[in-house]
Amino acid sequence: MKYLDAFRDGAVARRMVEQLHARVADYAGQMTFMEVCGTHTMAIYQHGIRSLLPPQIRLISGPGCPVCVTPVDYVDHAVALSRLPEVVIATFGDMVRVPGSSSNLQHEQARGAEVRIVYSPLDALALAQKHPEKKIVFLGVGFETTAPTIAGAILAAQRQGLKNFFVLGANKTIPIPMAALAADPELQVSGYLCPAHVSAIIGPGAYAPLAEQLGVPCVITGFEPLDMLQGIAMLADQVLEGRPRVETQYSRIVRPEGNPRARDILAQVFAPCDVPWRGIGVIPGSGLCIRDEFAAFDAARRIAVEVEAPREHPGCLCGEILKGKVRPGDCPLFRNACTPENPVGACMVSSEGTCAAEYKYGI
Ligand code: SF4
Numbered sequence: 037m038k039y040l041d042a043f044r045d046g047a048v049a050r051r052m053v054e055q056l057h058a059r060v061a062d063y064a065g066q067m068t069f070m071e072v073c074g075t076h077t078m079a080i081y082q083h084g085i086r087s088l089l090p091p092q093i094r095l096i097s098g099p100g101c102p103v104c105v106t107p108v109d110y111v112d113h114a115v116a117l118s119r120l121p122e123v124v125i126a127t128f129g130d131m132v133r134v135p136g137s138s139s140n141l142q143h144e145q146a147r148g149a150e151v152r153i154v155y156s157p158l159d160a161l162a163l164a165q166k167h168p169e170k171k172i173v174f175l176g177v178g179f180e181t182t183a184p185t186i187a188g189a190i191l192a193a194q195r196q197g198l199k200n201f202f203v204l205g206a207n208k209t210i211p212i213p214m215a216a217l218a219a220d221p222e223l224q225v226s227g228y229l230c231p232a233h234v235s236a237i238i239g240p241g242a243y244a245p246l247a248e249q250l251g252v253p254c255v256i257t258g259f260e261p262l263d264m265l266q267g268i269a270m271l272a273d274q275v276l277e278g279r280p281r282v283e284t285q286y287s288r289i290v291r292p293e294g295n296p297r298a299r300d301i302l303a304q305v306f307a308p309c310d311v312p313w314r315g316i317g318v319i320p321g322s323g324l325c326i327r328d329e330f331a332a333f334d335a336a337r338r339i340a341v342e343v344e345a346p347r348e349h350p351g352c353l354c355g356e357i358l359k360g361k362v363r364p365g366d367c368p369l370f371r372n373a374c375t376p377e378n379p380v381g382a383c384m385v386s387s388e389g390t391c392a393a394e395y396k397y398g399i
Pocket residue numbers: 351352353354357364367368369370371374375379380381382383384385391
């Protein structure tokens with residue numbers, strides 16, 4: 037904690053907040069900054085960052101929670117696979133409670149399906165080695181931070197000649213939906229708090245089109261309270277100067293070149309493709325699909341199963357929340373029919389979901 041405490045110093049935070057208020061005091065407009073990282077969303081709620089900001093600055097949450105943006109038909113596909121007797125589903129914990137159209141993986145597990153919580157795709161690979169009689173299907177959900185580890189597991193499975201390791205792919209990239217949302221006139225995003233871990237892989241250059249072509253300031257920001265206050269102040273400065281650019285507040289982790297090795301592994305196994313985002317629809321080129329050379333590991337292509345027609349809960353506003361257009365409190369189901377114990381939508385399930393954050397910490 038010694039090192040983290042330096043980024044949680046109350047006296048320094050107070051000075052930073054005072055400076056921010058003074059800097060924007062004469063600004064007559066409204067600055068709307070969007071975070072697109074579930075860990076940022078949690079940190080903003082946990083540390084009460086909104087309550088510290090001047091009225092000229094508004095924070096909204098975007099599609100930064102990978103579980104939340106995964107569409108309901110993907111969950112239905114995973115549920116259908118879990119019902120096959122030869123299949124074991126291996127997944128990160130958040131996914132098991134995400135509601136599908138008529139079931140979720142937790143319910144299927146209670147009915148006898150084999151669903152294993154794993155902490156890494158390599159755990160799923162180990163399951164495949166240990167149980168050659170089973171088909172191990174890893175749920176490949178996540179952004180550029182998670183995707184290289186999944187690509188690495190597929191490469192390892194190929195090296196080892198494993199025939200029973202599969203990935204049900206739903207990996208996505210973050211800068212493309214950021215551009216889509218920046219072009220939405222209803223939102224009027226004045227700046228992005230860019231994700232920290234994703235940026236450690238893709239590097240600051242990935243956001244250059246946002247700043248240079250769409251004129252949206254971008255600051256790659258860390259997760260601690262002082263990181264967030266500094267990132268917000270850097271965005272405010274860019275707006276006041278009228279000079280949008282990409283800056284890195286989180287320079288203790290993010291290198292200018294990102295992580296080329298992780299990107300190489302990604303490019304080896306995945307190709308860009310058009311994929312649906314919950315609430316946003318299909319965004320061209322925003323997905324990472326398994327290349328044809330690795331089709332033997334693609335559960336969608338290798339394991340035939342019938343999947344029910346997708347149905348979203350009609351009252352759930354998760355889609356609008358992921359676009360930053362409404363807040364959880366605007367949803368009539370929030371804290372009533374929808375709670376972390378009984379989630380109606382993915383935004384209430386995931387530990388990085390906006391509804392879960394607002395439920396836990398308040399506004
Ligand atoms: Fe959906 Fe529940 Fe959030 Fe409402 S509170 S938007 S039902 S997840």
